[in-house]
Amino acid sequence: MDRFQNFVSNDYVKNELNAAMDNDSLPHAIIIEGAKGTGKQTLARLIAQYCVCSADEKKPCGICSNCNKVKSATHPDVKIADGESDSRSINVASIRELRTDAYILPNESAKKAYLILNCDKMNVQAQNAFLKVFEEPPENVVFVLTCLSATSLLETIRSRARILSLFPADRDQAFKAVERILPGADKSDIVNAVIKCGGNIGRTLEMLNDGSGGEERSAAERIAQSLLSAKKTELLKCSVLISSDRVFSDHVMTNLYEIFAEAVRVSAGAKSENTTANILADRMTRKRLFALMDKVDEARRRIDMNINMNLFGAWFCSEMRI
Numbered sequence: 001m002d003r004f005q006n007f008v009s010n011d012y013v014k015n016e017l018n019a020a021m022d023n024d025s026l027p028h029a030i031i032i033e034g035a036k037g038t039g040k041q042t043l044a045r046l047i048a049q050y051c052v053c054s055a056d057e058k059k060p061c062g063i064c065s066n067c068n069k070v071k072s073a074t075h076p077d078v079k080i081a082d083g084e085s086d087s088r089s090i091n092v093a094s095i096r097e098l099r100t101d102a103y104i105l106p107n108e109s110a111k112k113a114y115l116i117l118n119c120d121k122m123n124v125q126a127q128n129a130f131l132k133v134f135e136e137p138p139e140n141v142v143f144v145l146t147c148l149s150a151t152s153l154l155e156t157i158r159s160r161a162r163i164l165s166l167f168p169a170d171r172d173q174a175f176k177a178v179e180r181i182l183p184g185a186d187k188s189d190i191v192n193a194v195i196k197c198g199g200n201i202g203r204t205l206e207m208l209n210d211g212s213g214g215e216e217r218s219a220a221e222r223i224a225q226s227l228l229s230a231k232k233t234e235l236l237k238c239s240v241l242i243s244s245d246r247v248f249s250d251h252v253m254t255n256l257y258e259i260f261a262e263a264v265r266v267s268a269g270a271k272s273e274n275t276t277a278n279i280l281a282d283r284m285t286r287k288r289l290f291a292l293m294d295k296v297d298e299a300r301r302r303i304d305m306n307i308n309m310n311l312f313g314a315w316f317c318s319e320m321r322i
């Protein structure tokens with residue numbers, strides 16, 4: 001039986017986790033990084049199911065009562081904090097509580113799991129509080145953190161965890177996965193959405209469900225392409241797109257990060273369906289692409305910190321000229 005039958009693509013991650021699960025040697029701290037929609041939370045919940053599953057072999061089975069309780073977020077030995085939906089759940093006080101809780105034995109299962117979703121929203125104090133539990137990890141506890149990029153975490157945390165990077169699926173895999181989840185959807189609509197979303201399954205589903213996401217993606221594509229233009233005014237024109245709506249701009253930044261990350265992969269020899277990523281890989285050095293990813297990371301933090309969005313547009317334009 002395939003442990004990850006509902007988690008497509010990212011084979012190297014699945015191979016590594018399969019081997020660790022077969023040997024009962026899962027790391028006590030795992031950071032899953034990747035763009036929104038690449039399956040970070042799906043994978044985090046599968047790891048949590050593995051920790052508490054009551055099957056004799058090939059955990060997680062996905063069907064026992066423990067696995068089902070994880071799916072419905074009601075398992076007493078799986079604690080979930082989400083920095084995006086509830087920022088208080090990852091503040092320093094909550095992390096201290098979690099730390100105390102982690103040393104208490106599991107209720108029902110052999111292992112406990114703590115999922116810290118969107119952990120890039122954790123501030124430095126909370127990260128430092130968290131670090132203590134990483135330094136002296138309790139027995140039989142697995143921490144799974146998800147974020148857009150592990151670089152937003154302290155080096156001291158990163159160095160104590162296994163970092164797994166997720167990437168969008170290829171077009172075929174994404175099509176099949178979306179078709180399975182939305183069996184009633186029109187096939188050509190799926191193909192179009194998959195192409196627009198660059199194989200990102202989560203975003204494709206979002207687009208097909210509510211028609212959203214397309215504008216953010218095209219704005220990000222325009223910004224990325226404007227960086228290749230000899231005319232400085234091109235980027236300036238794009239900055240209007242991200243000078244008003246905070247949530248929209250945040251999504252554009254997520255898309256932009258993903259395009260740069262995809263270009264890095266292409267420059268390392270991977271194949272991509274994304275035209276912009278292919279052009280960027282051809283015309284920019286990896287060093288510059290990494291620097292742009294850092295800038296986009298910083299841009300997201302600024303949006304989070306409630307920066308004035310008019311100033312943000314201007315700041316972003318000047319920072320992107322590297």
Ligand SMILES: [Zn+2]
Pocket residue numbers: 052053054055060061062063064065066067
């Ligand atoms: Zn199970």
